[in-house]
Amino acid sequence: MGEYLKETSVFQTYIVGIIILIIFYIIKRPRIAANEPPLVPYTIPILGHTYNYLFNTQKFLKECKEQYGECFSVYVFGYVVTVVSRDSLSEVLINREVFELDIFEILPFNMIFENVGDFGKVAHINAKLAREKISAKIEVCTPVIRKYIVEGIDKWIGDCKEPKEFRSIWSLTNNIIALPVANIMVGEEAASHEDVTKSLGDFAFDIGPLGAIPPVFSFIHPKLHEFVITLPLRFGWNPVARHRKIIINQIKPVIEKRIKEKKTLGKDYKPYVIKDEFDALEYYMSQPDFDYSKLHYYVDALFVLTFGAIGTTSGAVTNGLFDMAGRPDCFNELYEEAMMIDKECNGSIGFADVQKMKKLDSFVKEVLRHSDDTLKRLHKVISESYTFSNGYTVPKGRRINLYVNDALKSKDFYGDDADEFKPFRFVNENSPATKVDRNYVVFGGGKHACPGRFFAIHEAKIIFHKLILRYNIKTKSGKIENKTYLGPSTLPPRGSLIFENRK
Incomplete structure (x- = not known):
């Protein structure tokens, strides 16, 4: 009798579980308007x-577009995402x-940069x-840029009379690129402190795991994931927090010094500049509503700015180094232009000399075109609805993901070899790496x-x-090393590069 009751109890538990799953499925089943x-279908x-x-990802989305057209929706992680391709x-x-742009879906920026508050205002200022x-x-x-890139190369790569193997290439390029960016953002006085450049360079890597x-x-509710x-x-x-403390400790005396000089000299105050131009600190201080008591706010605004200025550029440079290193013919042709x-x-x-680097510019553009991110820039519909030129309508709140690879590898535009990496594809096309189009x-x-794309490309070329x-x-x-795929996104290759002095 006891064994029978036990089996009955287990059976009832299964039944209840199945009922809960059915109810959950009905509740979560996506509903699409006509x-x-x-x-x-799934x-x-x-x-x-x-x-x-x-x-x-790549095969799945390609098949979806071939079968369902320019715009289609998929059901992932418990919500509907509309994917838009090249024409839309x-x-x-x-x-x-x-x-x-749904930045909060990727990372909880509002909590990470807790002093910002109004991201729209900070985005406008930056x-x-x-x-x-x-x-x-x-x-x-x-x-x-030139001065500190050379300094960074000397420091982190140095003399390679004997071949040197470097494993963490993204970290290496990030360290080099952080030097000129830090000097331009906070000025040479503050950036002379090594911990400042290290913090500005490292913090993007430190918050990255949250987005991964x-x-x-x-699947249960989007708010639960958040x-x-x-x-x-x-x-x-x-x-x-750790990086914020470092930056504040080093820039606080710099800002206090500038404020004191402003009060003392009045109209005779000369802004701290890079030659004839403000650094970012001076720019923040020049705002009509600048308030020194809100220093944490300006430091967080600076982090938001450098989040894209350092990490994304160093990622692109890392991809480029692997693309170059795996193609000796390309490397040699770039060397000839560089020597000239x-x-x-x-x-x-x-x-003017950087502007003459036509082959290198084409190479950089091809590197960026082959980032191999399938989807990018998650957006959200914030108006009541929107009707695309193709007739489809998306409702308010709908997540929209951009099928960027469909545009970047378009055979209609780039030709039958659109999937092929051709480093000098754009040399005679009047199509620089900074020029955006559909x-x-x-x-x-x-x-x-x-x-900031003009600065980023310029810095990468140098x-x-x-x-x-x-x-x-x-x-x-x-x-040629393959990139690391994380669903619809990619990271630079994880392999090693060998550096050796040119004879």
């Missing part, structure tokens, strides 16, 4: 397309009043700074395209130029 992009209840989205992608990028005081003044900044946590709890990944922050652990330009400028390259969306599009002249670089494997 005029919305078609929802791709066979696994609850999970939907999540497996293919994570582990078979630009509509998302240019209509900011409808589509908002965009203006990047556009008017950095990208527009690259010629002024070039000597600083898959939103598995979103709650789980922010638990460490809620209990006082913030990966930015170096001879013309007697080793002291300026803005098929080259690395930096976004329209008037909202990344304002570091490539210096490395090409100084070293022979090859992959340890002797082959």
Whole structure:
């Protein structure tokens, strides 16, 4: 009798579990209106397309587009995502009043940068700074970039009379790029402290793991995933806190010194500048509503700015080094151009000399085109709804993901060899790496395209130029290294590079 009751209890438990799963499935089953992009059918209840989205991304999305057209929706991690391809992608990028970049879906920036508050205001200030005081003044900044890139190469790579193997290439390039960026952002006085440049360079890597946590709890409710990944922050652990303390300790006396001089000298005060241009600290201090008591706010704003200025550029340079090292013919041709330009400028390259690097510019653009991110820039519909030019309508709150690889590898635009890496594809095409269009969306599009792209490309070309002249670089494997795939995104290859002095 006891055994019978035990088996009955187990059976009842199974029944209750099945009922709960059925109810959960009914509640979570996506509902698509008649005029919305078609929802791709799926066979696994609850999970939907999540497996293919994570582990078979490129093939899965390519097949979806071939079968369902320009716009389609998939069901991943418990919510519907509409994927827009090449012809509709630009509509998302240019209509900011409808589509908002969903940065909080990727990382809890509002809790990480707890002193910012109004991200819209900070984004506006930083965009203006990047556009008017950095990208527009690259010629002024070039000597600083060149000086500190050379210093960084000497420090972190150095003399390679005997071949040296370097394993953490992304970390290596990040350290080098952090030097010129730090000097331009906080000025040479504050950046002379090694811990300042290290913090500005490292903090993006420190917060990165938070964004790498898959939103598995979103199957239950999206807010639950947000709650789980922010638990460490809620209990006082913030990966930015240590870096914030370092930056404040070093820039506080610099700012106090400048404030004192402003009060003492009045109209005779001369801003601290890089030649004729403000550094970022001076720019923040020049704002009409600058308030020294809110120093934490400006430091967090600085971190938001450098988050993109250092980490993304160093990632692109790392990809480029592997692309170059695995293609000896390409490397040799870039070396010939570098030698010619170096001879013309007697080793002291300026803005005009960088502009002459046509082959290198084409190479950099091809590196960026082959980032191999399948999807990028998650957006959210913030208006009541939006109807694309193809007739499909997406409702308010819908997540929109951009099928960037469909644009970057478009055979209609780039030809039948669009999937092939051709380093000098753009040499005679009047198509520099900074130029955005509907098929080259690395930096976004329209008037909202990344304002710092001119500085980033300029800096990347200088570091490539210096490395090409100084070293022979090859992959340890002797082959072209593959990137690391994380679902629809990629990270630079994890292999080793061998550096050796040029004879």
